[in-house]
Amino acid sequence: MSILVDGNTRLLIQGITGREGSFHAERCAAYGTNLVAGVTPGKGGETFGGSVPVFNSVRAAVRETDANVALIFVPPPFAADAILESADAGVPLVVCITEGVPVRDSTFVVRYLEGKATRLIGPNCPGLISPGSKAKIGIMPGNIHTPGKVGVVSRSGTLTYEAVDQLTKAGIGQSTCVGIGGDPVSGTSFVDVLALFNDDPETEAIVLIGEIGGTKEQQAAAYIKEHVRKPVASLIVGQTAPPGRRMGHAGAVITGEAALASAKVAALEAAGCHTIPTPADIGATVSAMLGG
Amino acid sequence: MKLHEYQAKELLAGYGVPVPEAHVASSAAEAVDAAVRLGGRVVVKAQVHAGGRGKAGGVKVASEPAEAGTIAASLIGTTLVTFQTGPQGAPVHKVLVEQTVDIDRELYFSVITDGERRRPVVIVSSAGGMEIEEVARETPDRVLTEPIDPAIGLQPFQGRRLAEALELPASAVRPFVALAEACYKAFMDTDASMIEINPLVLTKDGRLLALDAKMSLDDDALFRHADAAALRDTAQEEPLEVEASEAGIAYVKLDGNVGCLVNGAGLAMATMDIVKSAGADPANFLDVGGGANEEKIATAILLMLSDASVERVLVNIFGGILRCDIAARGIVDAYAKADRRPPLVVRMLGTNADEGKQVLADSGLAIELVDTLREAAEAIAR
Structure with missing residues (x-):
């Protein structure tokens, strides 16, 4: 079992004919994901990979294929429009991989989505994967994952792969791994994913990976303390980052003391999380937490 | 991308934000000339991408034009080390020569995007001229954060609420609401990631003035602001x-x-x-x-x-x-x-x-x- 994506996932890829879109469309399909449609305005009527129909609009793609998850690979100036188009077509889950979306665009998008049935993950995220049901909606290397009962949620891309790799090598499988993205404004928060993991009967423990900047980890800590009944192991990276500097992720600027790694670690510890002392200890800490 | 104080003030003034009269100078002679035009007594401010300039000796008052020239000469071409620049400091290529102001009260005003609320917020405090993080820690009741719905923008009632928190005199409320609306519009129009006016001052004759201004723009949005991209000063990086x-x-x-x-x-x-x-x-x-x-x-x-x-x-x-x-x-x-x-x-x-x-x-x-x-x-x- 898993959250958000599973064997019923019918994937649509926006920007499927682009360089990134086509590369990852092939890999998602090869992993076992049910890729049912692509959308590239102006290229409707073509097929991708010999069998996947390409449509001019998301609305047409949904009407013809019943697609229920959209994965976006369009360039930053057009990413907000792509998200809005999928939301307008009623797609329940939209995952935006695009890095470099202006914050103002994301602000308007999440405001538009308020009260609507569409959930947005990202932008600037690696996507999500449920290994047990062979659903890979994103750019992560599929082969490092293994089916299991630990849910992973993270703001990062490659650091999530690092975490998964350590878990798999420690013999710990994953239910679903979700990268919520590193931007200051994003569609899905730690709290949203924690709530889903908490309610998922097949997820028995959670790994949360945060970083410096903002107070998203404190919100997660407050939610964990109040609601989460499953063990949580947490890692915060950026302990050595100098204040006020942008460390690649637009959200990872330290502003104020709450944004410091130490403040986040303290908040998560106070909420009962098992602190992962260094990024090299993810597998060992989770293993110990599970009593292995 | 960070802007210099003089760039931020010019940009904000274009939206109707009141700023003190000032001229940018790249040499002592230009500073003298600016001070003459401003009537003699001026403040000379080093233009660097960092806060803490005052304590670092980068902001000085000149009582007459020749002194403004001396101060400008002592700043231009040097590097200024503040608590935000790191030990290597930031190079000073320009100074802002500004009229002096009789200050009654110093306030704090900023617009930023709040990632947790996922929308822009206006933050004000009656404790201006200090680091807002410090004020928020020591006296949180002196900081008011007002979330703005991006669908409709900052509304006048929100401006009045902020003015009330600042305990502004009745005559300054409408000018303040106009200032808040102007800053919010500038923030959205330019894809800013921060506009900070600290201090925003109430002068002895009852006017509001942006005495300092810091502004940074979203690097990811520069593709649609060619004019703003030209404001980048790579010498500061x-x-x-x-x-x-x-x-x-x-x-x-x-x-x-x-x-x-x-x-x-x-x-x-x-x-x-x-x-x-x-x-x-x-x-x-x-x-x-x-x-x-x-x-x-x-x-x-x-x-x-x-x-x-x-x-x-x-x-x-x-x-x-x-x-x-x-x-x-x-x-x-x-x-x-x-x-x-x-x-x-x-x-x-x-x-x-x-x-x-x-x-x-x-x-x-x-x-x-x-x-x-x-x-x-x-x-x-x-």
Whole structure:
């Protein structure tokens, strides 16, 4: 079992004919994901990979294929429009991989989505994967994952792969791994994913990976303390980052003391999380937490 | 991207925000001329991308034009070290010569995007002229945060609520609401990530004036603001960081001697942390990004090596979009071109890791290959 994506996932890829879109469309399909449609305005009527129909609009793609998850690979100036188009077509889950979306665009998008049935993950995220049901909606290397009962949620891309790799090598499988993205404004928060993991009967423990900047980890800590009944192991990276500097992720600027790694670690510890002392200890800490 | 005070004030004044009369000067003579035009008594302010200028001696009052010239001469061409610049300081190429103001009260005003609320917020405090983080910590009741619905923008009632929190006199309420609306409009129009007016002053004759202004723009939105991009002052940035950003590489110079090259910002921060925990010090943060090719990896390595403080290099690649064999070729290529070859520790994992390691082994370079993060940190700290 898993959250958000599973064997019923019918994937649509926006920007499927682009360089990134086509590369990852092939890999998602090869992993076992049910890729049912692509959308590239102006290229409707073509097929991708010999069998996947390409449509001019998301609305047409949904009407013809019943697609229920959209994965976006369009360039930053057009990413907000792509998200809005999928939301307008009623797609329940939209995952935006695009890095470099202006914050103002994301602000308007999440405001538009308020009260609507569409959930947005990202932008600037690696996507999500449920290994047990062979659903890979994103750019992560599929082969490092293994089916299991630990849910992973993270703001990062490659650091999530690092975490998964350590878990798999420690013999710990994953239910679903979700990268919520590193931007200051994003569609899905730690709290949203924690709530889903908490309610998922097949997820028995959670790994949360945060970083410096903002107070998203404190919100997660407050939610964990109040609601989460499953063990949580947490890692915060950026302990050595100098204040006020942008460390690649637009959200990872330290502003104020709450944004410091130490403040986040303290908040998560106070909420009962098992602190992962260094990024090299993810597998060992989770293993110990599970009593292995 | 940060703006200078004079740039931010010009931009905000264009939206109707009241600012003191001022002129920019690049020389002592220009400063004297500016002071004459402003009536003699002026404030001379060093233009650098950092706060804390006052305490660092970068803001001085001149009682007459010749003194303004002397102060300008003592600032222009020097570097100003404030608590925000780091020990290397920031170069002063211009000063802002500004009329002096009789201040009744100093207030704080800013617009930023709140990632938790996922919308813009206006923050005000009656404790102006101080670091807002300090005010928020010591006297949180003196800070009011007003979230703005981006669908409808800042509403007049919100402006009045903020004015009330600032305990403004009745005559200053409408000017304040207009100022708040102007700043919000400027924030959205320019894709700003921050507008901070600290202090916003109430003068003895009852006027509101933006006495200082800091502004930064969203780098990711510069593609639609060609005019704003022209305001960039690369002299205020670390030269290597400018070079890196032109190559599409996220690079931040740090104080240590271990050069770190990583793909992905989170893993890069994790790598810095583990290097530090093993007892070594990172010389930089460097994220080559997801879609890097051979040339970009090579550029990143050469850029890192051009920092003379780098004595050892740690490469940590988790192949996903970026294939390890591509990264390996970039490394070998860069080391072939480099004029110095510091010891190299490489960890590769993920897509085409074995092919990548083979490329490194075939190169004949003395590279220490490791498998885990822990081994990488121990090898580099040895």
